[in-house]
Amino acid sequence: MIQLGLFYMAATITVVSSLLAVTRYNASHALIYLIVSLLGSAIIFYVLGAPFAAALEVLIYAGAIMVLFVFVIMMLNLGAAGVDNEHQWLQPRMWIIPSLLCLLLLAEILFLLNTSSQALSGTVVGPKAVGIELFGPYVLAVEIASMLLLAGLVGAYHLGRRYLLDMRGESL
Amino acid sequence: MSVALTIPMEHGLLLAAVLFSIGLLGVMVRRNIIFILMSLEIMLNACAMVFIVAGAHWGQADGQIMFMLILSVAAAEVAVGLGLLLQVFRRFDSLDIDKANRMRG
Numbered sequence: 001m002i003q004l005g006l007f008y009m010a011a012t013i014t015v016v017s018s019l020l021a022v023t024r025y026n027a028s029h030a031l032i033y034l035i036v037s038l039l040g041s042a043i044i045f046y047v048l049g050a051p052f053a054a055a056l057e058v059l060i061y062a063g064a065i066m067v068l069f070v071f072v073i074m075m076l077n078l079g080a081a082g083v084d085n086e087h088q089w090l091q092p093r094m095w096i097i098p099s100l101l102c103l104l105l106l107a108e109i110l111f112l113l114n115t116s117s118q119a120l121s122g123t124v125v126g127p128k129a130v131g132i133e134l135f136g137p138y139v140l141a142v143e144i145a146s147m148l149l150l151a152g153l154v155g156a157y158h159l160g161r162r163y164l165l166d167m168r169g170e171s172l
Numbered sequence: 173m174s175v176a177l178t179i180p181m182e183h184g185l186l187l188a189a190v191l192f193s194i195g196l197l198g199v200m201v202r203r204n205i206i207f208i209l210m211s212l213e214i215m216l217n218a219c220a221m222v223f224i225v226a227g228a229h230w231g232q233a234d235g236q237i238m239f240m241l242i243l244s245v246a247a248a249e250v251a252v253g254l255g256l257l258l259q260v261f262r263r264f265d266s267l268d269i270d271k272a273n274r275m276r277g
Contacts, residue, residue: 003178003179004179007179007183008183011183011187014187014191015187015190015191015194018191018194018195018214019194021198021210021214022194022195022197022198022201022202022207022210022211022214027204027206027207030206030207030210031210034210034213034214037214037217038217041191041217041221044184044187044221044224045221045224047179048179048184048224048225048228049228049231050224050227050228050235050236050239052236053220053224053236053239053240056239056240056243060243060247061213061217061243061246064247065213065246065247065250068250068251068254069206069209069210069250069254072206072254072257072258073206075258076261076267123228123231125227125228125231125232125233125235125236129233130233130236130237132233133233133234133237134233134237134240138237141237141241145240145241145244145245148244148245148248149244149247149248151248152247152248152249152251152252153251155248155251155252155255156251156252156254156255157255158255159252159255159256159258159259160255160258162262
């Protein structure tokens with residue numbers, strides 16, 4: 001019963017913050033709501049009995065990938081105008097709804113950590129089982145994923161360089 | 173509380189479908205490239221959630237492994253997508269995707 005309640009609460013928070021993220025006019029506001037949405041889905045994964053996936057969701061999605069978005073948004077408005085923009089965008093009242101949603105999620109995770117594992121779903125698939133599967137039958141998939149990440153690295157390095165801009169005058 | 177009710181798989185799948193629809197709506201409606209990339213993230217997250225829900229339903233680790241593969245796809249996609257975004261911004265001085273709707277020649 002408790003578990004169902006936690007699931008539906010986290011699901012509501014995730015859907016609401018995703019909707020808010022998609023409908024914001026301002027990129028940094030949308031980013032904050034998107035992070036709340038990802039944290040909500042991490043709680044859902046935890047409740048569903050996938051603690052390792054929940055940790056990866058927070059670490060990689062809400063941590064690493066969202067930091068890339070933050071970097072790009074910061075790169076696109078530099079200088080004094082950028083500072084003014086930041087001041088204008090991040091007004092205190094803007095923080096109310098994301099903080100509220102985050103506090104709800106925090107209360108959920110504190111509750112989950114305080115109750116025994118009975119509140120979780122029937123089967124919990126821990127990191128050990130995932131690791132054994134990952135480096136056993138799925139080791140080829142791990143290799144392919146590493147090659148994909150290498151390709152992404154090379155592509156991002158190439159696309160991020162400035163010399164592509166210089167071709168505009170001559171060849172375009 | 174001792175009798176743990178399990179979450180119905182249909183509700184998890186429904187949630188993932190709703191999230192995917194929100195992301196798809198964002199991709200179709202928004203014209204700013206940053207918002208399109210964010211909506212793509214929501215869609216990929218919804219796909220990953222389907223695998224987690226299915227893995228939890230059968231109690232297998234395969235769902236979480238697919239989640240990790242989707243995570244690496246999302247990381248590579250975001251890196252390349254943001255690089256493209258920077259190029260578009262340098263060329264057109266705008267993030268409006270409709271300004272980049274012409275091919276060369």
